[in-house]
Amino acid sequence: MLEILLSSPIGILSLIxxxxxxAIVVGWVVIWAYWMRKER
Structure with a gap:
């Protein structure tokens, strides 16, 4: 499955x-958790 995705440009774009x-969601969760911990 991964090889099929990597073999086509569209698959690479969708994977990225x-x-x-x-990464954005995880980053926001980490920043939010850090701010909540800092407030308390």
């Missing part, structure tokens, strides 16, 4: 988009 979206 998914990884980027997950």
């Amino acid at each position: 988009t998914v990884v980027g979206a997950i």
Whole structure:
């Protein structure tokens, strides 16, 4: 499955988009948790 995604440019773009979206969400959660901990 991963090889099929990596063999096509569209698959690479979609993979980067998914990884980027997950990274942004995780980043916001970490920042939010840090701020909540700092407030308390």
